[in-house]
Amino acid sequence: MTNERHLRVSHPPSEPLLIWDGECDFCRLWIERWREITARKVDYATYQEAAHQFPDISVEQFKRAMVLIEPDGETFFAAEAIYRSLRYRSSRRWLAWSYDHLPGFAAISEIAYKVIARHRGLGSTFTRLLWGKNVRPPTYFWARRWFLRTLGLTYLVAFVSLWVQVDGLVGSNGVSPLNQFLPAVYERFGSIAYSLLPTLCWVDSSNGFLHFLCGGGVVLSLLLILGIAPALSLVVLFVFYLSLTIAGQTFLSFQWDILLLETGFVSIFLAPWRLWPGELMLWPSPPTPRTPSAHSPSSPLGEGERIEVRGSPPDGTDKSKPSPSPLPFEGRGEETLPSSCSIPATASPVSRLGLFLLKFLLFKLMLMSGVVKLTSGDDCWWNLTALDYHYWSQPLPTVFAWWADKSPEWFKHFS
Structure with a gap:
């Protein structure tokens, strides 16, 4: 920890304020x-904008490290300043806790800082190589x-392809008639058959109902592709396709x-619960040129606006007087909004649970695909x-x- 940790400024800001070097490209990326x-x-x-309002902190201190000033005046520097600023997000509180309680964490963090x-230039280069020009989450x-529109297209293909075959496969005169299969299962297992084979076809196993499920699936797939009631569409799509899979x-x-x-099931947790899409386009709209307002969301300060602090300004100047320079990242004239700003304001945030479930499903698919092969008892794996x-014996070559199949043997083994 630094010796500056217990410094308190006499005129703290009304909100936590992280001050950084506006001439540092590396700092700008991570800010x-x-x-x-x-x-x-x-x-x-930036300290170029705010340093004169906090005379308790020298310019050299601002140049040397980032500074976090809390509303109570307590001031933190360097790595500790970053950790304590991030604790305002619940998922990042462990950083500040580790700094205070985990032996060695503070020392290692400050050394790394x-x-x-x-070597800010090198850090900036590595940041751009690993994250690109935009490091925002x-x-x-x-x-x-x-993803949801592609899933809707997949559902559409599945329902349409089954629709043209369903009569011949499980229709009343098909290869394995459903209206004979379900009664036979019920006769053997009794009422437990409903949970063993969860399908709406217990209500009606006629050809007409099978066509209703397929046709309904097609309509719902189109709604999902258009973004209309996506979560509700996914729920019904899952029920319909599960019913047809059992049938x-x-x-x-x-x-x-x-x-x-x-x-389809885990995507229910990913889809937004809304009726109508904010917009029907499939691709983000181009960035919109605009003139930044006095309270641009990209900056806590508007052009010509000072940081609000408790009490009178330390230099005795009029708070309404424009500051000598705007923030370094606040443009003058026309400014192009970042691509994220083209997201409709009505867009609901993406569910973390839905993302986790999809990633876990992909992990399970890859893991179990390998496990099944290696435990099959076939030495070829x-x-x-x-x-x-495999290439000429697969079900649908x-x-x-x-x-x-004509690729070199080493490539097949590597694959």
Whole structure:
């Protein structure tokens, strides 16, 4: 910890204020990220703008490290300042707690801060290489929009392809008639059959009802593609497709049918609960040029506006007098909004639970796909020869299977 930790300023701001070096490109990148994380609970300003309002802190201290000034006047520097500013976001409170309670954490953090502070240019280069030009936390808004529409398209293909086959597969005169299958299951298992085979077809197993499920699935898939009532559409789509999967018996017991059901179910937690889409476009609108207002969301201060502090300004100047210079990242004239600003104001935030469930589903799919192969008892998966004949023996070989089969042996083993 630094010796400056217990410094208190005589004229603190009304909100927590993190002051940074406006000439530091590395600082500018991360301030953008932290601003999103703290969600307007912390104000940000450059020391070039704010230093003269806090004479208790020397310019050299501002140049050397970031400074956090709390509303009670308590001041923190360097790594501790960053951690304490991020604690205003519940998911980041562990950083400040670790700094105060975890042995060695504070010392390591301050050493790392000093190293980065002395090599800001290198830090900026690595930041751009790893995160790109924009290091702000991802919103996943457009990813969610595209994912749900793609899922709707997948559902559409599944329902349409089944619709044209359902009579021949499980219709009353099909290969495995549903109206004979369900009564046989009930006769053997009794009322427990309803939970063993959860399907709406217990109510009606006629050909007409099967067509209703397929047709309803097509309509709901189109609604999902258009973004109309996405969460509600996903709930009904899951129920309809589960009913048809059970009704389809062995014809719909493949891995991709189960995967579609799993994906459709967890996507319910990802989809926004709204009726109408904020907009029907599938791609973000282009950035809109505008002139920044006096209270631009990208800056805690408007142009020509001073930081509000308790009491009179230390220099005795009029608070209404414009400050000599705007914040470094506050433009003059026309400014192009970042791409995230093209997100509709009515957009609901992406569910963290939904994201976690989708990532976990992908992890489970990849893990279990490997486990099933390695535990199958077939030596071809262990000696890496399975692909020698997989491309021409798979259930639905594509036009590319022939080319893949002709690839070198080392590539097949590597794959």
